[in-house]
Amino acid sequence: MRQILAIAGLLIKEIFRKKDFYVALILCAVILFYASQLQFYNVENITRYLMEIGLSLCFIFSAVLTVSLAARQVPSEVQNRTLHVLMAKPLPRLNLVLGKFVGSLFAGTLCFLVFYAVFLFFAFSKAHAISWPMAGQTVYLFFLNLMILTAMTSGFSYTLTVSANVTMSLIIYILINAYGATLKESSAGFFWFNRWLAEGFYYLMPHFEFFDVRQRFIHDWPPVSNKLVGFLTLYAVFYSAFFLMIGWLKFRKKPL
Amino acid sequence: MTQRLGVVSFFTIWLFGIGLMAFRIEGSLFRQLPEAHSKDPLTLLLGSAKESIGDTLFLKANSYFHGGVDMNLIQHEGMEDEDHGAEGHELETYKKAYTDWVYKVNSRVKVLDHIHLRGQETKELLPFLSAAVKLDPYNVSAVLTTAYWLNDYFKNTDAAIEILKQGLKDNPDSWEIHYALGMNYFKVKEKYSESAAYFEAARQKIDKNDSNRKSLRIIYYFLAESYLKQGFHLQALECYQKALFGFASAENPSLKFSIAKKIANLSEYK
Numbered sequence: 190m191r192q193i194l195a196i197a198g199l200l201i202k203e204i205f206r207k208k209d210f211y212v213a214l215i216l217c218a219v220i221l222f223y224a225s226q227l228q229f230y231n232v233e234n235i236t237r238y239l240m241e242i243g244l245s246l247c248f249i250f251s252a253v254l255t256v257s258l259a260a261r262q263v264p265s266e267v268q269n270r271t272l273h274v275l276m277a278k279p280l281p282r283l284n285l286v287l288g289k290f291v292g293s294l295f296a297g298t299l300c301f302l303v304f305y306a307v308f309l310f311f312a313f314s315k316a317h318a319i320s321w322p323m324a325g326q327t328v329y330l331f332f333l334n335l336m337i338l339t340a341m342t343s344g345f346s347y348t349l350t351v352s353a354n355v356t357m358s359l360i361i362y363i364l365i366n367a368y369g370a371t372l373k374e375s376s377a378g379f380f381w382f383n384r385w386l387a388e389g390f391y392y393l394m395p396h397f398e399f400f401d402v403r404q405r406f407i408h409d410w411p412p413v414s415n416k417l418v419g420f421l422t423l424y425a426v427f428y429s430a431f432f433l434m435i436g437w438l439k440f441r442k443k444p445l
Numbered sequence: 446m447t448q449r450l451g452v453v454s455f456f457t458i459w460l461f462g463i464g465l466m467a468f469r470i471e472g473s474l475f476r477q478l479p480e481a482h483s484k485d486p487l488t489l490l491l492g493s494a495k496e497s498i499g500d501t502l503f504l505k506a507n508s509y510f511h512g513g514v515d516m517n518l519i520q521h522e523g524m525e526d527e528d529h530g531a532e533g534h535e536l537e538t539y540k541k542a543y544t545d546w547v548y549k550v551n552s553r554v555k556v557l558d559h560i561h562l563r564g565q566e567t568k569e570l571l572p573f574l575s576a577a578v579k580l581d582p583y584n585v586s587a588v589l590t591t592a593y594w595l596n597d598y599f600k601n602t603d604a605a606i607e608i609l610k611q612g613l614k615d616n617p618d619s620w621e622i623h624y625a626l627g628m629n630y631f632k633v634k635e636k637y638s639e640s641a642a643y644f645e646a647a648r649q650k651i652d653k654n655d656s657n658r659k660s661l662r663i664i665y666y667f668l669a670e671s672y673l674k675q676g677f678h679l680q681a682l683e684c685y686q687k688a689l690f691g692f693a694s695a696e697n698p699s700l701k702f703s704i705a706k707k708i709a710n711l712s713e714y715k
Contacts, residue, residue: 408513
């Protein structure tokens with residue numbers, strides 16, 4: 190456990206050392222500041238559009254930063270030949286896989302929390318009233334979302350190059366978020382082979398859209414039930430374990 | 446060797462000629478496009494994608510009006526019912542009948558209840574409608590909807606008229622925008638010469654087929670009212686008669702009776 194946390198600690202330091210995070214943070218703050226100043230036909234207290242923009246920015250920036258961090262871990266260690274140094278220590282390969290995953294996840298979550306704090310500041314200064322239970326649930330469910338995304342990217346990083354991994358992970362993430370819910374229905378009119386592929390994708394790939402509760406938060410709907418949150422937690426743990434296992438199976442016998 | 450060089454030179458010159466011609470054709474086509482002269486930064490930045498984004502934002506406004514419901518997850522059957530906005534329709538669900546576990550989870554995470562925004566809450570639509578109109582000024586539905594909300598819910602008739610007039614510049618053949626402007630001038634501003642002019646333009650631009658019979662009847666009715674308010678009795682009489690002509694035999698007897706009464710009163714000016 191100590192080994193896993195030590196590797197994770199390094200990753201958390203790494204993300205805050207890079208400029209990417211600060212660029213995203215400044216961009217997020219500037220866009221939210223500009224959006225909060227907009228006036229629409231002199232009607233006061235219009236807030237939902239600001240929440241929509243703010244949450245979208247938090248989700249997008251966090252996902253992109255996490256994917257780029259998780260994807261470059263192992264390839265950069267191989268390229269810089271630091272993996273040999275790391276493996277010279279009594280460190281089981283499984284612990285390295287888990288350490289890289291936990292580090293990327295915590296670093297991504299910290300980035301998200303900083304973006305989210307900026308968003309809450311602007312949203313609260315304009316809306317004056319926010320559903321705090323819903324705000325909490327949004328954070329928790331997005332953490333689960335990041336967990337699967339990090340595990341997927343981390344799992345792929347033992348096979349793919351950094352650029353291929355980032356591209357593939359983000360395409361899968363964006364496609365499932367946008368079309369995951371309706372893919373099966375949309376594929377009904379496809380040629381049988383394409384329909385078969387689409388349905389396979391629909392049932393096998395993780396449904397990232399399950400963790401998106403922006404609609405409830407923005408439109409003042411009540412939070413989802415604890416039972417459903419429990420199910421979503423198990424779902425996220427299952428998929429994370431699956432992707433990490435794929436990565437570990439590949440890395441287990443890889444010659445250094 | 447010389448022969449090969451000749452073939453290469455021929456193809457080089459041929460390709461150069463074709464390329465030059467393509468550039469000239471593209472240049473002349475580009476000059477013919479109205480957007481080519483646009484100095485709007487959004488057009489320069491997004492090109493024709495601007496309209497698509499505008500249409501998406503208009504759909505987003507529709508989703509906001511229904512409490513943020515994801516329109517991809519709902520069943521569309523029955524949505525166009527006449528009692529769509531009726532009280533008894535409230536808090537029904539849009540959930541589809543089929544039971545796929547992925548859909549089941551999504552329908553519990555996302556809210557699919559059927560609600561409409563009410564009162565001051567409707568202001569939340571304005572950013573999306575405003576952006577939709579700016580990005581796709583050729584979307585007549587977006588122009589009309591934005592003007593409707595501004596006038597009917599926020600009592601900002603001046604802004605509504607401004608949007609409609611801008612919409613008219615971009616869609617000069619739209620009878621709906623002429624009609625909406627006429628209604629704003631007639632009902633709110635009470636400027637009857639302007640309303641008559643817009644109703645007259647709407648009358649000229651509307652397709653006079655059977656599907657527009659009801660709309661044409663309404664245009665004639667308000668055109669008649671606008672003339673009457675200005676004291677142009679003969680024009681009003683003519684328009685009332687045309688409005689009455691637009692009714693089917695058993696249709697809306699009370700309104701028919703009211704128009705017939707007005708015609709009878711105006712007959713003395715013949």
